[in-house]
Amino acid sequence: MTSTLRPHDLVWLNARDALEGIAESWVSALWHTGLPVVVRRDVDSANRVPVGVRGMKREQRAAGWAKPAAITRVCTPESLVDPLALLRSPFISQPPVQVALLLAQQAWPWTWGITGSTGYALATGIPVIHAASDLDLLIRAPQALPREALETWQQQLAGGLCRADTQVETPHGAFALAEWLRDGRAMLKTSQGPLLVSDPWNREA
Numbered sequence: 001m002t003s004t005l006r007p008h009d010l011v012w013l014n015a016r017d018a019l020e021g022i023a024e025s026w027v028s029a030l031w032h033t034g035l036p037v038v039v040r041r042d043v044d045s046a047n048r049v050p051v052g053v054r055g056m057k058r059e060q061r062a063a064g065w066a067k068p069a070a071i072t073r074v075c076t077p078e079s080l081v082d083p084l085a086l087l088r089s090p091f092i093s094q095p096p097v098q099v100a101l102l103l104a105q106q107a108w109p110w111t112w113g114i115t116g117s118t119g120y121a122l123a124t125g126i127p128v129i130h131a132a133s134d135l136d137l138l139i140r141a142p143q144a145l146p147r148e149a150l151e152t153w154q155q156q157l158a159g160g161l162c163r164a165d166t167q168v169e170t171p172h173g174a175f176a177l178a179e180w181l182r183d184g185r186a187m188l189k190t191s192q193g194p195l196l197v198s199d200p201w202n203r204e205a
Contacts, residue, residue: 005049007174008115008138010036010075010123011066018070020048024062027053036075036123037066041173043191054120056128075123077113077138091121095162096135103137103156109149111140115167135164142171144201147181154181168200175200 005011013019013033031037031053040063042050048065055061080086083104091097096118103112114122116136121129139145139153145168154177157164166177173190175197180186185198 005039005071005074006076006169007039007041008077008113008119009039010120011039011049011051011071012036012073013066013070014072015070018066019051019053020065020067022053022062022064024053024060026055026060027062027064030055030060035126036073036120037064038120041189041191054117054128077115077119078111078140080114080119080122081112086122089122090125091118091127091129094118094129094133095131096129096133096164097122099135099157099159099161099164100137103153106156108153110145113138113140133162135162137164137166138174139166139168139177141168141201144199150177151181154178170200172200 016033019027019031019037037051037053040050040052044050044065048067049071051064051066053062053064081100081104083101086092086097086101086104089097100114100118115138117128117133118135121127153166157166167174168177173188175186175188180200185196186200188195188197188200
């Protein structure tokens, strides 16, 4: 199960002490095994999974590690885009979920998912989003995607219901779609650090 973990996956751990390398005091006060942590983009020589913990406040974010054996459940961003599940969500009245539902009711030539606070809320039922929340999205792109289709996707997000940001995940890392469409190049987030590229699929610096 853990061999296929990717950044933005939400994972649940089997014990409070399964979190390693975190010093922030609020984590021990607020986090428990009923709450997922999110897989980060990092590498560890001991083959631990890089994870992040989120609190109830925007500034409450902590980075740490977890052993693969401690993971009991995984929720991927793409598992959160089922239209019927979105319609039944207690957060359907919130603008980010309404925009996600609009996207989910259309056919796209790629796999995509919901990340960030909206994904966390949909996966847990915890009300960490509100009317002014952003919608964070992820497109899986193992091969280069047609620019025209990506522009159509971006136009769908320009309706003004909420701010929406899309990260496109390539085999080499992830980049911000809006930045790439606007500038013809983008900062590629990799496990070894950021790279400025014009072709995110070829890792051309």
